[in-house]
Amino acid sequence: METPLSHQTRLAKEAVESYVRRHEVIAPPVNPAQTEMSERAGVFVSLKIKGRLRGCIGTFAPTTENTASEIIRNAIAAATQDPRFTPVIPGELGEITYSVDILSPPEKVNSISELDPERYGVIVTQGHKRGLLLPALEGVNTVDEQLRITKAKAGIHPEDNNVEILRFEVRRYK
Known part of the structure; x- marks a missing residue:
């Protein structure tokens, strides 16, 4: 028996x-x-087919009037604007599973000892370059892995430690 969708994931599914x-x-x-x-x-909205990422788009800070609007906007973008994937087509809709992450406000990290990839997502910034990685991702088990991936997403060299690091928590809905 399928688990019923949360209000958040049902809204993302309806929007897509x-x-x-x-x-x-x-x-x-x-x-x-x-x-x-x-x-x-x-809000970040992730789409998967058979456990494989099919699209993921989000905002680290609110850009709309409420979380419901943010979910709708980001769900559509995940399905149609993620540059890593072609837009979702109608024939795929029955296979997609959805997750919605609602982010806490980011807080500055003074030491990497304040990070935990299972509990906190990270935002790494250097000038105009910025990368974000959600917490509790399969295959990301250490702070070093988390920071390396996030720096790569931002276009920052992995050994460059001249960066600002912010952490955040999420409420994840599936």
């Missing part, structure tokens, strides 16, 4: 399906089912 099938952007719920959906936060 409406956009891919009809090029329509759904409206956010008028009365969000949970207070969290009416708050403002950064």
Whole structure:
């Protein structure tokens, strides 16, 4: 028996399906089912097919009026604008699984001892270069791996330690 989708993942699924099938952007719920959906936060939406990433787009800080709108915007972008993948086509919709990460406000890290790749995501910044990696990702087991991957995403040399590091927590919904 399938696990029922959370409000967050159901909204992401509805947004992707409406956009891919009809090029329509759904409206956010008028009365969000949970207070969290009416708050403002950064949101990442990940799409997978058979356990493999199919798209992931997000914002580390809020860009819309509420989390529900942020989920809709980022779900559509994950399905259609992730530069690593071609846009999702209607025939794939039945195979996609969704996860939604709602981010806490980032906080500055003074020492890498304050990091834990299972608990915290990281944002690494150097000038205009910025990379973000979510927490609790399969295959990312150490702080060194987490920072190396995040620096690579930002276009920063892995040995360059002249960076600002921020950490954040997520509430992950599947």
